[in-house]
Amino acid sequence: MRGLTPLLAIGLGLILFPASDAAAQVGKQSTLWTWTSGAPHHDAIVQVSLKGAIGTGIVIDVAKDKPVGEGFEGLCATAYHVVEPDEGKREIEVLYRNGKVAERALLLDFDKQRDLALLWVWVPKGIEPVKCAEKAVRPGDQVEIAGLGGGSKLDCCLRHFSSAASAPTNSDVILCDVALLPGDSGGPVFNADHEVAGVISGGWFWWDGGIQTDHGYPIQVTWPAKACNVSAIQQLHGKVPGWYRRRK
Structure with missing residues (x-):
């Protein structure tokens, strides 16, 4: 993913999404994400x-x-x-x-x-x-990220995918080598015990990842995923x- 050329670099990608009637997990067919199974903590x-x-x-x-x-x-x-x-x-x-x-x-x-x-x-x-984690995420820890990126519907089509915390991760911030979509902002970062270990804020770089809404409209993705670590929570x-x- 690091080899992709961003279309736009900004200090922090603030990722909200207009309300929509999307009826699927947006990006489900993309190789940008490794999807996890639905679970009670969702x-x-x-x-x-x-x-x-x-x-x-x-x-x-x-x-x-x-x-x-x-x-x-x-x-x-x-x-x-x-x-x-x-x-x-x-x-x-x-x-x-x-x-x-x-x-x-x-x-x-x-x-x-x-x-x-x-x-x-x-x-x-x-x-x-969902219980808040007692320990902060560290580089290399496996995490799960969940959100409503691209206007995904909450009842049926929540986005949830796995990643690993990257080397810059510290006690204040979690960084993951994975893309996000508008609407993922505020989504939880779960640790391996399904505890809340962070909250997504956005990314730095935007580009056309080939993702579309259910209605065929293109959506830019942002990378890398950035979240506060559990100490803030x-x-x-x-x-x-x-x-x-x-x-x-």
Whole structure:
């Protein structure tokens, strides 16, 4: 993949995607990705929507002692640039794989430098959070990346593929020699134990990888995949549980 010539180099590829009716895993036939099998931990992945654009997110906490209607209070991690335009208006919507929708999600805390945000959100019954990893991803570790790139539908066509952390990976950032699509932003990086070890932010280089939507429109891919490492999630998560559990 490193031999490909990028069409455009930018400091950070911010990868959102307009809402669409795509009905397949976009890029499924491409050799750019090594696809993984569907698994229970994928059920905690969500679609995060704001102002007509979508990104991905992952439920990392559910307060079973704080019921709200047919669900509970919870926390969802996503990329900060996915929700930054909200500016406190609470127009963020979170869609779950069972079709339930949480409106007016609250941007609870964020780390702009590492492009990470936590949302306070209603989580429907039946959605279980995925545990955050205790140890950071290291170079050479095998990981799984999941997202809604290219407008893939959450209920049937979530993108999930394997990779390995590249040598520049450190305690703050995970880099993987694999491409991403618009819409993968905010998607989780899972470790070998299916724990959340990072959150996707984007890539540096864009090029035409021959990928198309279900409707035949070309989509550029970005490489390499960049994500915050788990330390950023641990720090934000550690600051907020007492606050959101006390909400009435």
